[in-house]
Amino acid sequence: MIIRDEVDAPDDEVIGSRAAEPIIALKGIVKSYAMGGVEVLAIRGISLIVERGEFVAIMGTSGSGKSTLMNIVGCLDVPTSGHYRLDGVNIRHLDDVALSRIRNKKIGFVFQGFNLIPRMSAIHNVELPMAYSGVKPAERRKRAVVALEMVGLGDRLSHFSSELSGGQQQRVAIARAMCTNPSLILADEPTGNLDSRSSAELMSLFTSLHDQGRTIVMITHEPDIAAYASRVVVLRDGEIVSNRPQDASNAVSYELAPSGRYSFGGSGDEG
């Protein structure tokens, strides 16, 4: 496959996957904020490759730039300088429409603060990304129900987010992130607000998504959560200070149902 400059990439090429290229390719990424005349460098020149099917954990002290990096990877923010190719596509010159399609179809984002739409039921929150990608209402509903059942919320479909616990809200957010079948799942401290048992349940959910071939990038502060990943990247002051693969099998195993219980198979098969 010939790799061209993607400046004028049409929609199909934006969405079409290039198996030959890494899913995330960051080169010399810099992000600075102007704070009252003073320039704050949140990220100072990060280069990172994430291959398809990897499970990467990003660690680092508070303020080291993890969220900033994640937002750039998730196309929610743009770097001040540097190159970013997502699935072989240079995102720098993409317009609002193309970026929306990428966020919708390729990326599932799980935020630290859940970011569910308030006063909207769990099922409607999960249906929303599918509504934006044009999935028919009946199909949408079926897939949302499957996703919510998979995260163990089959009995909370019409609850509003204000009527759910933090762990339940995070699981709704995960159901929302995976129901469009994205190839890349980004999670910013998904277990940050959860107890150890909910964290373990969540991690086996991520492990099964990983087993199905999805790429996962996850920010965490907890070493035992990072242990689930196949690679750990550590940031300090906006730079990568450590980047090493690890054997995911050394993850602490909790007493849990086998991870195979969580299976998410494409569009709408019964869970």
Place this chain on the structure above:
Amino acid sequence: MATAFGNLVMAIRGIGSNWLRTLLTMLGVLIGVASVIVLLAIGTGSSQSIEKSIESLGSNTLTVFSGSSSGSTTGTKIRNSTLNTASVTALSNSFNDPDVKSVSPVVTTSVTATYNGASYSTSVIGSTASYLSAENYTVSAGRSISRADVAERAPVIDIGTSVASALFATGADPLGKQIQLGSSEFTVVGLLASKGSSGLSNQDAVAIAPYTAVQDQLTGESASFSELLVQGKSSATLSLAESEVESTLASLNDTTVANLPFTVIDSASLLSTATSSSQTFTALLGWVAAVSLLVGAIGVMNIMLVTVTERTREIGIRKAIGARRRVILTQFLIESTVISFLGGIFGVLAGILVSHFKIDGVTPVLASYSIPLALGVAISVGIVAGFYPAHRAASLRPIDALRYE
């Protein structure tokens, strides 16, 4: 991509997701629209009633007052400068004054009328039978005061509906009853048909008695009248009648028309003065309505801006999960259109409803232009004010919208 119908469903879900906020926004639009409609209805209603009451004064009458309008009577030999029975007799001469139909002397006073403990303060007009027709009063029950009553100085009286309803219980027949005016008793012989109230004065709060009886019992014997009411034969010959009256009074008082110690005013000029002042009043109310429309529009704008800006984070979430700018804009456009439209429609209904009630003695009359005006302004302001912050939020990077506090 999402269909138009899908957009509508999503927008309605957005509206339904916070009923209280939606209702408050609609209420803002509703009040803005309704207040403009009611205000304009009050303006139209009161200016119409002013015009009507002026018309009911009688259109071809002349009023003669003592006193000169030119003020140049000094030095002239004035034998008799008051309006008295001699003036009435002279003006009633159909040879000298062929265009005068009737002349009524007028004595007015204010008294407290009482009957069986009920009391009401009213103005009493002492005159003759011709006064009623000149002033467009008709008798709905009983009879009018007569020539004989005047000659006999009979204490009889015709009362207006406001006086009757204040003094007598509903269903009671006032005819033949003795009412107390000050320290004197008058017998009610007739009821005047209602002329309706106006913004200026209540023309039903009146009682008409023979001037002779009023002079005997209420004002004290006097040779002069406060004014004379002259009815012309037709409105076309009213100016002829006016000059006849002036020259008759001049010769009676041995003076010239230029030095006449009386002022003659015709009702047509009174009408035009009053009409122009009522037009000024309507214009003033129009300005008040325009200001309230502006205030209403700012209220609508404010509430839309606040509610949509408050949802910047929601817009950020929607963008983060793949909503295109256009989809978000369509959603908010539909939302603010539906809210402004429903609020506007209910505002029109509320405005029409309120306009059915008498407000401060004025019966509001709906101005047909006020409905499309108020509705149009409220809806367009609502849409623009809802669309603008949504557009601003949808144009932000998702991360900036998400961070918005």
